Amino acid sequence: MTNMSEAAASDPRPRATRDQESPMKKLAIVGASHFVNRMFEACGNFQWAREFLKNSLEAGATKVEFGIEWQAVEKDGVYRRTISDNGAGMARDELLRFFSTLGEGAKRIGGVHDNFGVGAKIASLPWNPEGVVVISYKEGRASMIRIQLDVDAAEYELLEFRSPKGAAYAINPDEVDWGDGVNWGEVSPAWAREHGTTIVLLGSEEAPDTVLGNPKAGEKDIKGLSVYLNSRFWDLNEPEVTVVELRSERKTAWPTSADDRDDARRPNNRRIRGAKYYLADVSAGKGELAHQSILPLDEGRVQAHWYLWEGERPNIHSYAKKPGYIAVKYKDELFELSMHKAHFRWFGIADPQVQQNLTIILEPTLFDPQIAMWGVYPDQSRNRLMFAGNGEKGIGLPLSDWGFDFSDNMPQEIRDAILAARGDGNNTLEDEEYRKRLQDKFGTRWLTTKLVQARDEDKDSKPATPTNETVAIVQRDGEGGGARKVRNKRKSARRIQVIRLRAVEGGNGQGVERQVAVDVPKFRFVGADQFDENWHLASWVPNDPDGPTVLMNSEAPILLETVKHHQEQYPDVFAAEVDKIVRDTYGEVAVCKIAHSQKLIAHVAEEDLDQVYRNEAALTVSLMGLLAEESLLAQRLGKLGRKKNAA
Incomplete structure (x- = not known):
């Protein structure tokens, strides 16, 4: 057995000393570090885990384990992710060809849907400058x-590993006497030693513990890796994927070996099953998946799989x-996952309780x-969809756009x-006379242009398809439809509204x-x-099931x-009335701002609007002005009589 007790792969001495004794071979691309670092910037959190799992x-593989390298724990108190x-x-x-050349793998780069791009090396090397060790077995x-x-x-x-037999860039760790260092021949689990691969992430000098992930990227949660894998991958029931988790964020409470039996310290083996399992297959004691179905969107080019819990x-x-969340399914992975309230509102879901219980997977x-x-x-980067x-x-x-389509055809x-x-x-306005009043007062000023179904007498028409939605177009009395002309030319023709598709x-x-005419939205007070x-x-x-609404x-x-x-x-006796007047006034001002802003559609896209x-x-900033609101409040509060400090 070759004696390699001084091999840099297990040498505890500072890097500067090791490098003098262990020359290295550059990766096959000149300037690779610049390429790696530039591509690494496009990676998302835990993307290294995605790349290794895809490999x-x-x-x-029928079994994959995100484990811990226990020899380094026992010898040096260092917790490395494997x-x-x-x-x-x-x-x-x-192994030499695959891991010493960026962009090269077991298959050629193909079309836009093949799994190439960032890759495991690019996603892991920048935050592991001390090294990434790869041990692979083939035919034992x-x-x-x-x-x-x-x-x-x-x-x-x-x-470059050195021994009395000479130097080599790839060695058989089973044939090396590692002395007091980490025995790399014992790192791979027994079930991966006939055929399989084990990766060990060595981190950096300032952050040698890699078990939680990249600390500079905020990967510090003890269950962060499990959450990522269970939400990035759709279905992981097969193969068997496991994450060895810690039970505490304090390193002093971490296990001292794989056999640590202290309940507060022992590692936890978490089976990873993917997002689908936790939506459709998992059971709950006091709840259930009450409804699920598929809603075609965008002329059937998008399938919206929705899951509603009770x-x-x-x-x-x-x-x-x-x-609940919204995500886009691409092959076997989820992208663009969001629990953001604004994104739920695109789909017409504004109520927090429903947001908590509804998940929409767009395919x-x-x-x-x-x-x-x-x-x-x-x-x-394999981190976002185009x-x-x-x-x-x-x-x-x-x-x-898909959200609007969903809300328009909401199950x-x-x-x-x-x-x-x-x-x-209780949260809906009982008296909506304000909408009719505002429409009557400002309807002729709040106008926008829309495409409607043409009539035979209309000029400048263009190819179009009518929808089932009706709108009230505004025209002057005597325009179109054969209406009788107004004889008194001194008076301006009155505006009338005609319903069209x-x-x-x-x-x-x-x-x-x-x-x-721009419709005046509703408003509703919520928490x-x-x-x-x-x-x-x-x-x-805009996509609320009750119609366009300002919350x-x-x-x-x-x-x-x-x-x-x-x-x-x-006087205190008017406290409740003052409260209602102030709230209704702010609500009316808010819907007026929305209605009036529709005129901007001539200058900006509706989505940007x-x-x-x-x-x-x-909208919050627009309602902070004192002049308009205070002017209206002064008029409406005047009916309550004199103020306390009035003479």
């Missing part, structure tokens, strides 16, 4: 290499996503230029859940652009938990301060 699956599988494994030459024989950063050359290089959610603690068509120039595909369609390519996903079960969450209607461009029918920030005053929900935060400090200020001006100019922050 294992593509190698045919990734082991029982896949095909690699012989010495395959092991081969081992180590890639690390040469600080002086600023290049990632293969470590009662308590399963007790899955923090190792999977417990609340769009994959982009294939041989079939159609429409679909999704991953970018090179969209091609509607004359564009390489843009972000049109989630808000009845979800509508019923929303109505149940709102209770007996709204149209969309294209098709065999005809459409024409006409002015349409602070329905807002991105608990101090935000208003939120625009008003009943607990917003701006509103409460205004209520208190005016209550102090009047909602997401930029009508978002929570913008």
Whole structure:
């Protein structure tokens, strides 16, 4: 057996000393470190885990374990993350070729849907400058290499192992006498030693513990890796994937060996099953998956799989996503996962209780230029999806458009859940006369242009297809439809509204652009938990099942301060009336701002109008002005009589 007790792979001495004795071989791409670091910036948290797991699956593994290298724990108190599988494994030459060349693997780079891009080396090397050790078995024989950063050359290089027999970049760790250091021949689990691969992440000098992930990226949660894998991958019931978890964030409470039997310290082996299991298969004591179905969107090119729970959610603690979320399914992975309230509002879901219990998985068509120039595909980082369609390519996903389509065709079960969450209607405005009053007063000024179904007498028509939605177009008495002309020329012709079907461009029918009166939205007071920030005053929900609605935060400090200020001006007996007048006034001003802002559609895209100019922050700031609100409040509060300090 070769004596390699001084081999750098287990040498505890400082890197500068080791490097003098262990020259290295550069990776096959010149300037690789710059390429690696640039690509690494596009990686998301825990993407290294995704890349290693995908490699294992593509190698045919039926068992994968994200474990801990226990020898370093026992000898040096260092907790290194390992990734082991029982896949095909690699012989010495395959290992050297695969891990010493960026971009090279077991298959050629193919189309946009093949698994190439960032890769495991790029996702792991920048935060493991001390090295990434790879031990692979094929037909029971092991081969081992180590890639690390040469600080002086600023290049990632293969470590050269030296022994009395000579130097080599790949060795069989079973044939080496490791002395008092880590015995690398014992690192791989027994079930991965006939065929399989084990990766060991060595971290950095300042952060040698890699068991939780990359500390500089915020990967510090003891269940962070489990949550990531259970929410990134759709179905992991097969193969068997396990994460060895710690039970405490304090290192002093971590296990001292794999056999530690202290209940507070012993490691926990977490079986990873994927997102689907925790949506559709897991059981709950006081709740159940009450409804699930598929809703086709965007002319059937997107399938919206929705899951609605009733009662308590399963007790899955923090190792999977417990609340509802929205995500995009691409092959066997989930992208764009969001629990953001604003994104739920795109889909017409504003009530927190329903957001907690509803998950929407969008599965769009994959982009294939041989079939159609429409679909999704991953970018090179494999961390986000891109969209091609509607004359564009390489843009972000049109989630808000799909959300509008979902809300427009919302399943009845979800509508019923929303109505149940709102209770007996205490949060809805009983008197909506304000909408008719505002429409009558400002309707002729709040106009926008829309495409409607053309009539025979209309000129300048263009190909269009009518929809089932009706709109009230505004025209002067005597315009169109053969209406009798007004004889008295000194008076301006009065405006009338004519109902027509709204149209969309294209098709065999005809459409024409006409002015349409902007509808005044509803407003409804809700709790602070329905807002991105608990101090935000208003939120625009154009896709609410009850119709376009402005949500008003009943607990917003701006509103409460205004209520208190005016209550102090009047006798206590009027406190409740003052409260209602102030709230209704702010609600009416908010819906007026939404209605009036529709005129901006001539200058900005509708999506930008909602997401930029009508978002929570913008709407909140627009309601902070004193002049308009105070002027209205002075008029309406005047009916309560003189103020306390009036003479």
